[in-house]
Amino acid sequence: MSNKPLKSSNSDNLLDDVDFKQEDADLFKSLLDSAQTSTDAKTNLLTTGTILKGTIVELLKDYVVVDVGLKSEGLVPIEEFSDPSELALGNEVEVFLDQPEDEDGQIVLSRAKAERQRQWEYILEHCEEGSIVTGRIVRKVKGGLMVDIGIEAFLPGSQIDNKRIKNLDEYIGKTFDFKILKINTERKNVVVSRRELLEAERISKKAEMLEQIKEGEVRKGIVKNITDFGVFLDLDGIDGLLHITDMTWKRIKHPSEMVQLSQPLEVMILHIDKDKGRVALGLKQKEPNPWDEIEQRYPTGTRVQGKIVNLLPYGAFIEIEPGIEGLIHVSEMSWVKNVTDPSEVVNKGDEVEAIVLSVQKEEGKISLGLKQTEHNPWADVESKYPVGSTVIVEIRNLTNYGAFVELEPGIDGLIHISDLSWIKKVSHPSEILKKGDKVEAEILSVDKDSKKITLGVKQLSPNPWKSIEKTMPVNTIVKGKVTKIAAFGAFVELDNGLEALVHVTELSDQAFGKVEDVISKGDEITAKVIKLDPEHKKIALSIKDFLVEQNKVNRDDIVVTPHATPFSQMAEEYETREQQNREKEEREENDSNEVSEQDEGNES
Numbered sequence: 001m002s003n004k005p006l007k008s009s010n011s012d013n014l015l016d017d018v019d020f021k022q023e024d025a026d027l028f029k030s031l032l033d034s035a036q037t038s039t040d041a042k043t044n045l046l047t048t049g050t051i052l053k054g055t056i057v058e059l060l061k062d063y064v065v066v067d068v069g070l071k072s073e074g075l076v077p078i079e080e081f082s083d084p085s086e087l088a089l090g091n092e093v094e095v096f097l098d099q100p101e102d103e104d105g106q107i108v109l110s111r112a113k114a115e116r117q118r119q120w121e122y123i124l125e126h127c128e129e130g131s132i133v134t135g136r137i138v139r140k141v142k143g144g145l146m147v148d149i150g151i152e153a154f155l156p157g158s159q160i161d162n163k164r165i166k167n168l169d170e171y172i173g174k175t176f177d178f179k180i181l182k183i184n185t186e187r188k189n190v191v192v193s194r195r196e197l198l199e200a201e202r203i204s205k206k207a208e209m210l211e212q213i214k215e216g217e218v219r220k221g222i223v224k225n226i227t228d229f230g231v232f233l234d235l236d237g238i239d240g241l242l243h244i245t246d247m248t249w250k251r252i253k254h255p256s257e258m259v260q261l262s263q264p265l266e267v268m269i270l271h272i273d274k275d276k277g278r279v280a281l282g283l284k285q286k287e288p289n290p291w292d293e294i295e296q297r298y299p300t301g302t303r304v305q306g307k308i309v310n311l312l313p314y315g316a317f318i319e320i321e322p323g324i325e326g327l328i329h330v331s332e333m334s335w336v337k338n339v340t341d342p343s344e345v346v347n348k349g350d351e352v353e354a355i356v357l358s359v360q361k362e363e364g365k366i367s368l369g370l371k372q373t374e375h376n377p378w379a380d381v382e383s384k385y386p387v388g389s390t391v392i393v394e395i396r397n398l399t400n401y402g403a404f405v406e407l408e409p410g411i412d413g414l415i416h417i418s419d420l421s422w423i424k425k426v427s428h429p430s431e432i433l434k435k436g437d438k439v440e441a442e443i444l445s446v447d448k449d450s451k452k453i454t455l456g457v458k459q460l461s462p463n464p465w466k467s468i469e470k471t472m473p474v475n476t477i478v479k480g481k482v483t484k485i486a487a488f489g490a491f492v493e494l495d496n497g498l499e500a501l502v503h504v505t506e507l508s509d510q511a512f513g514k515v516e517d518v519i520s521k522g523d524e525i526t527a528k529v530i531k532l533d534p535e536h537k538k539i540a541l542s543i544k545d546f547l548v549e550q551n552k553v554n555r556d557d558i559v560v561t562p563h564a565t566p567f568s569q570m571a572e573e574y575e576t577r578e579q580q581n582r583e584k585e586e587r588e589e590n591d592s593n594e595v596s597e598q599d600e601g602n603e604s
Contacts, residue, residue, distance in 0.1 A: 050097040051114050056089055066095055066109055074109035081111055094118065119150040120188055129180055135192070136175045140168050147178060147192055159193035162202065205237025206277060213238075213279070215269050218286065223263045231255045233265060233281060240279035242267055247283045249290050249323030251310070258283075290323040295359050298366065302356040303373070308346050316342040318354060318368060326366035328354055333370045335377055336410025345370065377410045378448055385411075385443050385453060393455065395437045403429045405441065405455065412453070415441055419456035422463050423497040432457075464498060465534045472496070472539075474529050477546060482523045490519050492527070492541060500539035502527060509547045519543075 054074070058065035063075040064087065076095060081087055096113035127133060135149035144156040145168060155178065160171060178192035213219065213235075221233030221240060230243040242265075244255050252258060259265065271280040298304065298320070306320040315329040328346075330339045339345055346352060355372035359365075385391065385407065393405035393413065402416040420426050420433070433439065441455040464471070472478065480492040480500065489503040502525070507518045519525070528549065531540035 048097060048099060049117075051094050051117055052097055052109075053092055054095050054109070056087070056091045056093060059087060059089065064111075066093065068095065068097075068107070068109070070107055072105070072107060074107045076109050076111045082115070116151055122150060123183070123190065124185070127180055127183070129183055131180045132197070133178055133180060133192070134175065135178050137171050137173065140172060145171060149178065149190070149192065151188075151190065153178070153180075153190035153192045155192050155194065159195045162195050162198040202237060209235065209238040210272065210274050210277065210279075213269055213272060215272060217269045218266055219269060221265055221267055221281070223259050223261055223265060226255050226259065226261060228254065231259055233267060235279065238277075238279060240267070240269075240281040242281040242283055246270065246281065246285065249284050249287070250319075251317065251325055290321065291361055291364060294324070294361050294366070298356050298359060300356055300358060303353060304356060304368070305351065305353050308348050308350045308352060311342050311346075311348055313341070316346050318352060320366075324366070326354070326356070326368040328352075328368045328370050332357065332368070332372070334410075335371045335374065377408070378451055381411060381448055381453070382446050385446055387443050387445060389443045390440060390460070391443065391455070392438055393441055395433050395435050395439065398429045398433065398435055400428065403433050405439075407453065413441075413443075413455045414453070415455045415457060419444065419454075419458055422458045422461065422465065423499065425499065464496060465537055468498075468534050468539075469532055472498075472529055472532070474532060476529045477526065478529060478541065479524065479526050480541075482519055482521050482525060485515055485519070485521050487515065490515060492525060494539075498539060500527075500529075500541045502541045502543055506530070506540070506542035506544050509544045 052068040054066035054068035056064055057067045057073060060075075060078075062078055064078055064081065065073050066076055067073045074095065078087070081093075086093055093111060094114045095109040095111055096117060097107070098110050098113065099108035102108050133149045133153075135147040135153065137145050137155070138148050138152065139146050141154070144154060145160065147153045147155050157165070157168070159181070160168070176194050177197055178194050179196045180190060181193050181196070182191040184190070219235050221235045223231055224234045224239065225232040228244075230241050231247070233240050233242060242255075244252065247255060247258055265283065266286070267281040267283055268285045269279060270282045270285065273279075304318075304320045304326070306318040306326075308316050309319045309325065310317040315327050315332075317325045317327055319325050328342070330342055333339045333342065333345045337344070352370065353373050354368040354370050357367040357369050357372070359367075391407060393407055395403050396406050396412065397404040400417075402414050402419075405413050405415060407413055415429075415433075417426055417429055420429060424432075426432060439457060440460060441457050442459040444454045444456050444459065446453050478494050478500075480494040482490050483493045483499070484491040487504070489501055489507065492500050492502060494500055502519075504515055506527075507515065512518045525543060526546055527541035527543045528546040529539065530542045530545060531538075533539075
C-alpha cells in the first residue's frame with residue numbers, strides 16, 4: 001500500500017488516488033462507507049441540550065477547538081472557560097451541544113451551558129426548598145440582586161436584609177449564606193433569601209439573650225431607632241426600649257437631645273418580659289437619684305437659687321441642681337401683678353431666687369414661689385387701711401358693676417356701683433366717674449386673705465334716707481325739676497337731690513289724654529309728698545293734691561288739655577270712685593275704733 005497522504009475524507013475521491021488492487025479497493029470503500037454511515041447515524045441521534053465529552057485539540061485567539069468524536073470539531077468561545085487551567089491541549093472538557101449542525105455544517109458547542117446544566121442537576125440532586133447555600137452577589141437587576149450559588153439565583157429586594165437598605169450596590173461582590181425559597185424546574189430558576197436567615201438568627205439570639213440577661217445588669221447597646229417616646233437599642237440580638245422618662249433625671253423634650261443613631265450606650269436592664277420578648281432599659285438608673293432625701297435637703301421655706309430652664313403658659317421651671325427642677329406658678333410670681341404669662345416677669349436663662357413652698361417626692365415635684373422673696377403688701381393692709389378710714393384713690397378701670405381703684409402699687413380696691421350715690425340711681429359708673437380721676441372714698445371692708453378691699457363714695461356724706469321722714473314728712477310741699485317722662489308718670493329731682501315719682505294719676509286735677517299733654521321734661525313743678533318708703537328709697541308726689549289744696553284756677557306750672565275727652569271722663573269717674581273709697585275707709589276705721597273702745601270698757 002502506498003504512503004501517499006489522503007486528500008479527502010470522501011471514499012470515492014480517495015480510491016481514485018490510490019493504487020489498489022480491485023478487491024482491496026472494494027473492501028476499503030466498503031469500510032469507509034460503513035464508518036461514514038456510523039458517524040452520520042451517531043450525529044443524528046444527538047439532540048440539542050446533550051452534554052458531550054470532548055478533547056481540546058487546538059487553541060485559537062478567540063475560540064477553543066474541541067473534538068467530541070463527531071464528523072467535525074466544534075468551536076467554543078474562549079470566555080466561556082471560567083477556569084483558565086482548563087485551557088490546555090489534550091484536556092478533556094464537557095460541552096453543551098447547542099446545534100448538531102449549523103448552516104455551515106459545523107456543530108455548535110457551549111462550555112458555559114454545560115457548566116450551568118451540571119450545576120442545575122447538582123441543585124436538583126442536592127438542594128430543596130429551605131436548603132441553605134452559600135453564594136456571591138454578582139449583579140443588580142430589576143427588583144433585586146442575582147446571586148451565584150453554582151447557578152444564578154434571584155434575591156428579591158425585600159429578602160436582602162432585615163433592615164432598611166439605602167444602596168444595593170454595597171452588596172455586590174459580597175458572599176453570604178442564603179435560604180432557598182423556591183425552585184422552579186420548568187423555568188430552571190431559583191429564588192433565595194438572606195433576610196430569613198437573619199431573622200432566624202435574630203430570633204435565636206433573642207431567645208438566648210432573654211435567658212442570659214438579668215434585671216439590674218448593665219449591658220452595651222447600639223442606638224437603633226429614635227422616637228418621640230424613647231430610644232430602641234440593639235443589645236446584640238435583642239431590641240430594648242429606653243423610655244424618655246428613664247433617660248435622665250432632668251426634663252427633656254425629645255430623646256434626640258441626648259442620643260444619636262448608631263451611638264453606643266451602656267444601659268441598665270430594668271424589666272424583662274419573656275412572654276412578649278420585651279426588655280425595658282434605663283440610663284438614669286446608673287446614677288444616684290437626686291430626689292432621694294429631697295425633703296430633707298429642701299424643706300418648706302428654704303430659699304433656693306437657680307436658672308430658668310423652661311417657660312410654659314402656667315409658669316416657669318427653675319433648675320436648682322442637676323436633675324432637680326421646681327415650678328414657679330404664675331400665681332406665685334408677684335404680689336402686686338395679676339400675671340397671666342410668666343415671660344412678663346422672668347426670661348429663660350435668668351438666675352433667680354425663690355422660696356420652697358412644697359415638695360412632692362413621689363410625684364417628682366417642687367413648688368416654688370418668687371413673690372415670697374419680697375415683702376407682701378397685703379400683710380399689714382388691715383392696719384394700714386382700717387375700716388372707716390378715708391383715702392384718696394385713683395380710678396384704674398370702670399366696669400358695669402363698679403370702679404376699680406388703686407390705693408398703692410399692688411393694692412387695689414373696688415367701689416361698687418351701689419356705693420356711688422345716696423340719691424342717684426346709677427346705671428353705669430361712668431355717669432359719675434372717669435378713668436384717671438382721683439376721688440375721696442371711705443374704706444368699707446378689708447379681706448386680707450382674699451386680697452379684696454371695698455370702698456364707698458356716698459358714705460362720705462350723710463344718708464338722706466335715714467332722716468327723710470323728719471326732714472320731708474308726708475304732706476310736705478316740695479319743688480323739683482322733671483328729669484324723665486314715662487307712660488306711668490314723671491320722675492322729678494327735688495331740691496335736695498332726691499328723686500321722686502309723680503304717678504300719672506297724680507299729675508293733674510283736670511282730665512287729660514296723655515302724660516306729655518300735662519308735663520314735659522325740664523319743667524319746674526310744685527307738689528305734695530303723699531308717700532315715703534325709705535327702705536326702698538322711694539318718694540311719691542302728687543301735683544293734683546297740691547292743686548286741689550291750693551284751689552287754683554290758673555296754674556303756670558302744668559299744662560292742661562283744653563278740651564275734655566273720653567279719657568277725661570274716665571279720669572273724673574276714677575276720681576269719684578277714689579273719693580268714695582276714701583270715705584268708706586274712714587267710716588270703717590271709725591267703726592273699728594268704736595268697737596275697740598267698747599271691748600276695752602267691757603274688760604275693765
